Amino acid sequence: MKRVLITGAAGFLGSHLCDRFISEGYHVIGMDNFITGDKKNLLHLEDHPNFEFIEHDVTEFVKVEGRLDYILHFASPASPIDYLKIPIQTLKVGSLGTHNLLGLAKAKKARILIASTSEVYGDPLVHPQTEDYYGNVNTIGPRGVYDEAKRFQESITMAYHRFHGLETRIVRIFNTYGPRMRLNDGRVIPAFMGQALRGEDLTIFGDGLQTRSFCYVDDQVEGIYRLLLSDYVYPVNIGNPHEITIKAFAEEIIKLTDTKQKIVYKPLPEGDPLQRQPDIGLAKKILDWQPKVDRVEGMKTTFDYFKGLSEEELYKSEHKDFTNHIKL
Numbered sequence: 001m002k003r004v005l006i007t008g009a010a011g012f013l014g015s016h017l018c019d020r021f022i023s024e025g026y027h028v029i030g031m032d033n034f035i036t037g038d039k040k041n042l043l044h045l046e047d048h049p050n051f052e053f054i055e056h057d058v059t060e061f062v063k064v065e066g067r068l069d070y071i072l073h074f075a076s077p078a079s080p081i082d083y084l085k086i087p088i089q090t091l092k093v094g095s096l097g098t099h100n101l102l103g104l105a106k107a108k109k110a111r112i113l114i115a116s117t118s119e120v121y122g123d124p125l126v127h128p129q130t131e132d133y134y135g136n137v138n139t140i141g142p143r144g145v146y147d148e149a150k151r152f153q154e155s156i157t158m159a160y161h162r163f164h165g166l167e168t169r170i171v172r173i174f175n176t177y178g179p180r181m182r183l184n185d186g187r188v189i190p191a192f193m194g195q196a197l198r199g200e201d202l203t204i205f206g207d208g209l210q211t212r213s214f215c216y217v218d219d220q221v222e223g224i225y226r227l228l229l230s231d232y233v234y235p236v237n238i239g240n241p242h243e244i245t246i247k248a249f250a251e252e253i254i255k256l257t258d259t260k261q262k263i264v265y266k267p268l269p270e271g272d273p274l275q276r277q278p279d280i281g282l283a284k285k286i287l288d289w290q291p292k293v294d295r296v297e298g299m300k301t302t303f304d305y306f307k308g309l310s311e312e313e314l315y316k317s318e319h320k321d322f323t324n325h326i327k328l
Contacts, residue, residue, distance in 0.1 A: 001050070003027045003067055005110075007058050007101065008074035010037025012180050013115070013173070013220065017072060018042065020221050022050050029064060032075065033057040035089065036082050041180050058097035059089070068108040070228060073101045074115045076149070080269070081186035087145040094149025095156070102160045102168075111167035113228045114157045116235060118174040118276055119147045128243075128277040131172070131235050142270055154235060161233055169227050174239025174278045178217030178298065179305035183313060188212060189299075192250060193306045196257040197314055206268030208247030213277045215240035216298035219291035226287040239278035240291045256299055 004021050008014040009030030014037065021028050022045070030042060030053045045051040056062065058075045076093045077083040083090040098114065105112035121129045122137035137147045154170055161168040177189045184194050195202050215238070223238035244252075250263050283289045 001025065001027050002069040003029065004070040004072065005029045005031060005064055005068055005104075006072045006074060007031045007097075008037060008076060008115075009053070010034060010039060010041050011074060011078070012041070012178075012182070013176065013217065014074045015041035015180055016178070016217050016221050017074065017224065018045060018051065020225060022048060024225075026050070028052075029054060029068075031056050031058065031062075035086065036077050036079075036182075038180075038182070058100055059092045060100070062100045062104050064104065064108075068104070068110040071101055071105050071108075071110050071112040072115070072224070072228070073098060073112065076115070077146070078117075079182070079185040079187050080143070081184075083146040084142055087142075090145045091149050094153045098153045098156055102157065102166065105168075106160065106164055106166055111169065111228070112157075113169040113171060113224065114153055116154050116170050116172045117146075117150045118172055118237070118239065118278065119143070119273075120151050120154065120172065121273075122147055123273040124275055127275050128241060128279040129237065130279040131237055131282055143272075158233075168233055169230070170233075170235040171224050171227050172235050172237045172278075173220065174215055174237065174276065175212050176215045176217055176220045176239070178302055180217075181302070183306060183309060184316065188246060188249070189214065189302065190306070192253040193257070193303055194314065196253055196259045196261060197306060199259070199261070201262045201264045202250045202253065203264055203266055204246055204250055205266050205272065206246075208250065208263070208265065209245050210268075210272070210274045211243045211245050211276060212249070213240050213243050214249075214295060214298075215291055216293035216295075216301075219293050223283060223287065223289045226289050227283075230287055232286050236283050236287070237278040237280055238283055238289070239280065240295075241278055241280050242295065243275075243277040244295075252295075252299070256296075256303055
């Protein structure tokens, strides 16, 4: 039985990856420090014979007993609320955390897949975004802590590949959604759905003409799984190329939830990208991958998940105090 370490295992994507690898017959070791992850995302695996969990901060030395075949590094704040609230930790997990896990992969002779992001493209001047586009990133803006953490992560990963011959893979993840997202984490889908469930007006930042492309979590996980097992070492976009404006998407949510809310507009946050659409030609070519889940179907499944949350979860604020978790 092959053994895989998944960091950020209690997060949205990390927990779905745990499920996928267990279903494929792997022994999964999950790792998380619960800064942004949620224990409930892993409760269904608590007694599974092929799952074990280590509570640990990957910015500190990472030790795992026994053989490792694969490492998937998904430990990182991923929403604006998180990385603007804990900017130092965000930079550390992308730099120190990645360094620690690359060192572990080298010691274990394991293949490692690094979770990068479409944010490495910044506010793009090329549309749609291809993997050979270098990006338009403000290094000193408030979002720079996340963008640059991920860009450094890619650089050190390729350095380990070139200098040490380490088997590495890099996935650039575009907007992904589905069950287990945190309802009020600042990203557009849970934000809109949370407002609809609470009977609040839907808030659009800016004029609503900025675009996003939303990929359902099952499609995202399939792309990541195929990339890990491929022979391709350079970054690959995994996302849904169907682009939609935020205004049109808000109208879709109002229709889906059968609510009567209005759309209200607020100023656009500094550095918020105006366009986001992946070119997935490379993923189609080398992975034979493209998304299959229609947005209407995926949004209905996601909304049904949010409707099942408790009232306490529905009204919980994500602006929590991270102070006890942070080592500056």
